[in-house]
Amino acid sequence: MKTIFIIGAxxxxxxxIDYLLEKAITYNWHxxxxxxxxxxxxxxxxxxxxxxAIEFDISNEMxxxxxxxxxxxxxxxxxSFLHPIAAKxxxxxxxxxxSASYVSKEFKKxxxxxxxxxxxxxxxxxxxxxxxxxxxxxxxxxIKKLGGKMTAFRSFTGGLIAPKYDNNPxxxxxxxxxxxxxxxxxxxxxxxxxxxxxxxxxxxxxxxTERVDVLQxxxxxxxxxxxSLMYRELYSLxxxxxxxxxxxxxxxxCKAWDIFVQLGxxxxxxxxxxxxxxxxxxxxxxxxxxxxxxxxxQRFAKLxxxxxxxxxxxxxxxxxVFDDKIIGLKNATPAQILQKLLVEKWKLDExxxxxxxxxxxxxYEIDGKIHGIKSSMVYEGKDSVQTAMAITVGxxxxxxxxxxxxxxxxxAGVRTPVHKIVYEPVLKELEEFDIRFIEEEYVVE
Amino acid sequence: MKTIFIIGAxxxxxxxIDYLLEKAITYNWHxxxxxxxxxxxxxxxxxxxxxxAIEFDISNEMxxxxxxxxxxxxxxxxxSFLHPIAAKxxxxxxxxxxSASYVSKEFKKxxxxxxxxxxxxxxxxxxxxxxxxxxxxxxxxxIKKLGGKMTAFRSFTGGLIAPKYDNNPxxxxxxxxxxxxxxxxxxxxxxxxxxxxxxxxxxxxxxxTERVDVLQxxxxxxxxxxxSLMYRELYSLxxxxxxxxxxxxxxxxCKAWDIFVQLGxxxxxxxxxxxxxxxxxxxxxxxxxxxxxxxxxQRFAKLxxxxxxxxxxxxxxxxxVFDDKIIGLKNATPAQILQKLLVEKWKLDExxxxxxxxxxxxxYEIDGKIHGIKSSMVYEGKDSVQTAMAITVGxxxxxxxxxxxxxxxxxAGVRTPVHKIVYEPVLKELEEFDIRFIEEEYVVE
Numbered sequence: 001m002k003t004i005f006i007i008g009a010x011x012x013x014x015x016x017i018d019y020l021l022e023k024a025i026t027y028n029w030h031x032x033x034x035x036x037x038x039x040x041x042x043x044x045x046x047x048x049x050x051x052x053a054i055e056f057d058i059s060n061e062m063x064x065x066x067x068x069x070x071x072x073x074x075x076x077x078x079x080s081f082l083h084p085i086a087a088k089x090x091x092x093x094x095x096x097x098x099s100a101s102y103v104s105k106e107f108k109k110x111x112x113x114x115x116x117x118x119x120x121x122x123x124x125x126x127x128x129x130x131x132x133x134x135x136x137x138x139x140x141x142x143i144k145k146l147g148g149k150m151t152a153f154r155s156f157t158g159g160l161i162a163p164k165y166d167n168n169p170x171x172x173x174x175x176x177x178x179x180x181x182x183x184x185x186x187x188x189x190x191x192x193x194x195x196x197x198x199x200x201x202x203x204x205x206x207x208x209t210e211r212v213d214v215l216q217x218x219x220x221x222x223x224x225x226x227x228s229l230m231y232r233e234l235y236s237l238x239x240x241x242x243x244x245x246x247x248x249x250x251x252x253x254c255k256a257w258d259i260f261v262q263l264g265x266x267x268x269x270x271x272x273x274x275x276x277x278x279x280x281x282x283x284x285x286x287x288x289x290x291x292x293x294x295x296x297x298q299r300f301a302k303l304x305x306x307x308x309x310x311x312x313x314x315x316x317x318x319x320x321v322f323d324d325k326i327i328g329l330k331n332a333t334p335a336q337i338l339q340k341l342l343v344e345k346w347k348l349d350e351x352x353x354x355x356x357x358x359x360x361x362x363x364y365e366i367d368g369k370i371h372g373i374k375s376s377m378v379y380e381g382k383d384s385v386q387t388a389m390a391i392t393v394g395x396x397x398x399x400x401x402x403x404x405x406x407x408x409x410x411x412a413g414v415r416t417p418v419h420k421i422v423y424e425p426v427l428k429e430l431e432e433f434d435i436r437f438i439e440e441e442y443v444v445e
Numbered sequence: 446m447k448t449i450f451i452i453g454a455x456x457x458x459x460x461x462i463d464y465l466l467e468k469a470i471t472y473n474w475h476x477x478x479x480x481x482x483x484x485x486x487x488x489x490x491x492x493x494x495x496x497x498a499i500e501f502d503i504s505n506e507m508x509x510x511x512x513x514x515x516x517x518x519x520x521x522x523x524x525s526f527l528h529p530i531a532a533k534x535x536x537x538x539x540x541x542x543x544s545a546s547y548v549s550k551e552f553k554k555x556x557x558x559x560x561x562x563x564x565x566x567x568x569x570x571x572x573x574x575x576x577x578x579x580x581x582x583x584x585x586x587x588i589k590k591l592g593g594k595m596t597a598f599r600s601f602t603g604g605l606i607a608p609k610y611d612n613n614p615x616x617x618x619x620x621x622x623x624x625x626x627x628x629x630x631x632x633x634x635x636x637x638x639x640x641x642x643x644x645x646x647x648x649x650x651x652x653x654t655e656r657v658d659v660l661q662x663x664x665x666x667x668x669x670x671x672x673s674l675m676y677r678e679l680y681s682l683x684x685x686x687x688x689x690x691x692x693x694x695x696x697x698x699c700k701a702w703d704i705f706v707q708l709g710x711x712x713x714x715x716x717x718x719x720x721x722x723x724x725x726x727x728x729x730x731x732x733x734x735x736x737x738x739x740x741x742x743q744r745f746a747k748l749x750x751x752x753x754x755x756x757x758x759x760x761x762x763x764x765x766v767f768d769d770k771i772i773g774l775k776n777a778t779p780a781q782i783l784q785k786l787l788v789e790k791w792k793l794d795e796x797x798x799x800x801x802x803x804x805x806x807x808x809y810e811i812d813g814k815i816h817g818i819k820s821s822m823v824y825e826g827k828d829s830v831q832t833a834m835a836i837t838v839g840x841x842x843x844x845x846x847x848x849x850x851x852x853x854x855x856x857a858g859v860r861t862p863v864h865k866i867v868y869e870p871v872l873k874e875l876e877e878f879d880i881r882f883i884e885e886e887y888v889v890e
Contacts, residue, residue: 187714188709188712188714188715190715193735194735196727196730196731196735197717197718197719197731198731198732198733198734198735199709199712199715199717199731199732199779200709200732201648201707201708201709201712201732203646203648203707203709204707204708204709208734229718262646262648262649263646263649264633264644264645264646264648264649267633267644267646269632269633270633270635270644272642272644273642273674274642282641285641286641286642286643286644287643287644287645287646288643289643289653290638290639290641290643334644
């Protein structure tokens with residue numbers, strides 16, 4: 001009997017736990033779910049005969065050694081800064097480890113030791129990173145097999161509100177961590193475009209969007225993610241002239257969001273004086289130049305060259321940017337204040353469903369001719385617990401663990417799912433969950 | 446016989462050393478000048494009977510204790526990060542200390558101990574900080590004495606090229622540390638304007654200029670410095686509704702500089718790939734969106750809404766932004782590359798002279814009426830050694846040391862020259878050097 005130990009029982013683990021408990025009957029596994037809150041762990045496990053819920057704190061060394069010691073495979077769903085602690089203990093106790101988190105530089109350094117012990121540490125097994133890697137590598141390797149030479153790779157993913165529930169002027173609601181959305185894109189984005197490196201500072205990022213059409217879901221816009229360049233090595237596309245990874249939003253979002261960037265209200269590096277007693281209107285006023293002849297709305301419009309009937313002003317008014325409502329946050333940074341305003345307006349209604357949209361664009365040359373293939377996936381959530389985000393993050397990890405325990409994935413070292421031995425069976429099984437990619441050819445201009 | 450020990454014999458110490466050596470004959474002082482380079486120290490001291498040049502390295506503890514031990518007063522002209530080392534030794538050995546550098550928070554904490562020993566650590570005694578504090582406090586205290594209530598304080602300073610030598614399209618040359626000019630303004634500027642706090646992010650800063658007219662020198666533009674708010678406490682103007690400190694440039698500079706900010710080429714946080722072999726044209730290309738239908742110049746113009754005959758494009762062309770010249774810097778950040786380009790173009794000619802321009806604007810209420818006073822100072826350098834920067838930084842420190850040793854400044858603790866006992870005699874003696882402020886009344890709108 002194999003024992004699987006899942007650390008963390010948060011939002012994205014529900015589908016994973018359900019999947020593994022179900023398979024546990026077939027394969028005679030024992031599934032332990034540990035969380036800081038015993039109650040949360042118990043709720044996820046229920047009364048399942050193969051399940052066990054425990055209270056677990058990764059920072060408690062004795063408990064960590066004891067519980068990881070019982071397992072054959074550990075799934076770490078901890079926040080990324082706690083991963084290294086779990087990973088080190090797994091290495092010491094010679095346990096395999098799976099996660100949906102990025103392989104940090106520190107983590108990468110463990111590769112040799114992990115390999116030496118014949119262990120597998122398989123990471124980036126969620127949706128982004130995860131499904132993006134797998135679906136991209138599948139097409140890239142097919143193209144290479146046909147003798148094609150990749151000339152461009154563009155890839156966009158977005159966590160959005162499903163169309164039926166998409167009923168606000170921003171066409172956006174928070175389906176995941178709001179803080180990440182408010183701070184998204186800070187720093188300098190790096191891409192390569194037609195052989196030329198391109199550096200895009202934060203205050204240009206939301207102006208540098210491109211149109212992305214996804215299946216019957218229509219039009220989106222994509223803005224570049226931080227460092228697209230490192231994916232060249234990961235995907236074995238070292239000399240590709242065009243490589244861009246980005247985030248999807250509905251058209252108009254980026255132009256309006258850029259107003260916040262330009263004002264400076266996404267800044268998280270200093271506190272606003274008297275933030276507790278200010279109104280949102282007064283908060284936004286502190287980022288505008290004074291001019292007693294113009295109203296605040298008029299100064300917004302003037303600063304950003306907006307016409308009176310601009311839909312951007314409508315979006316701002318709808319959010320309550322001009323409202324005399326007290327913020328009520330002590331010593332808050334601009335980003336924290338903006339987040340509070342957005343959370344009130346962009347929250348999911350009880351019956352809302354979310355959606356993950358992903359599209360890769362591959363361009364390649366065969367016999368002097370350039371071809372284009374789009375590979376797109378859209379997945380809508382089932383309800384407020386079985387969200388698209390939770391399912392697409394949790395299910396691929398769970399499938400990989402199953403395939404590993406049944407001997408179908410034979411691999412050692414610190415890995416990501418760019419290997420055929422991983423992505424082929426995982427993608428295949430994901431189709432059973434209706435997580436599937438549709439390929440379309442397109443004409444490259 | 447009193448001994449003065451000057452640590453550092455760099456650019457800004459020439460006038461100071463000359464002044465102190467001259468006074469040393471009258472007052473029978475011994476003046477020791479220590480520098481990492483004995484030759485540099487010797488060149489400054491010459492064969493003066495009251496002078497002594499030594500090789501001195503602040504990080505050598507034995508040497509530090511020995512040489513500071515010989516002195517009655519230490520003048521630290523070290524880079525600011527080395528000040529604390531000198532200060533701690535001065536406190537241990539019970540020596541007074543003078544400098545032209547900012548009082549850091551760490552430094553401020555020594556105040557109690559310094560005071561307890563009856564020592565004076567007088568800092569911010571250069572031009573900015575230094576002459577700005579003294580000239581502002583003089584007028585502020587006069588206004589308070591007349592029963593006036595300060596309603597606004599604006600203060601602008603610039604290190605510029607003197608008008609006669611101002612012969613390039615930017616109306617700017619490097620008269621001081623180029624790196625500081627390239628990185629100027631990064632972060633968020635904070636001011637208070639008519640009772641409303643204003644936060645100005647870097648990418649708005651060079652758009653938020655105001656016109657400043659200085660004596661017969663004509664028109665300048667000022668952009669806000671980082672944190673103007675902390676000057677309210679320093680100047681005892683806690684409740685003043687308007688407080689802005691800024692930097693002066695000639696009109697048009699900020700609008701053109703803003704192009705660099707908007708592009709992202711002042712970024713110092715990452716390295717440009719292949720920076721060694723790129724040309725400047727290729728470097729700037731990496732910050733522009735690709736578009737094969739337009740030339741690079743056309744894309745610049747389009748991105749920033751510039752007309753074909755824009756003087757901004759002229760400034761950029763004049764700098765060589767569009768030139769196929771190799772950069773030749775390994776692993777360089779954008780800011781380092783920009784600096785290299787600018788240093789070649791903005792360097793001083795051999796007979797060029799620099800200029801310091803400063804203007805304070807005071808607005809105050811007496812008997813319900815609002816009054817305005819401008820206090821302006823412009824000082825031109827004498828030659829390439831006796832620059833305006835060197836004289837205005839070095840002479841106030843030297844005067845303060847003289848006044849202290851002659852018993853005219855009686856003060857203890859970690860101080861800045863906001864005290865009348867300091868600023869009154871120093872400003873008076875600065876007039877002998879033609880460093881003088883001209884007051885003009887103006888009508889407040």
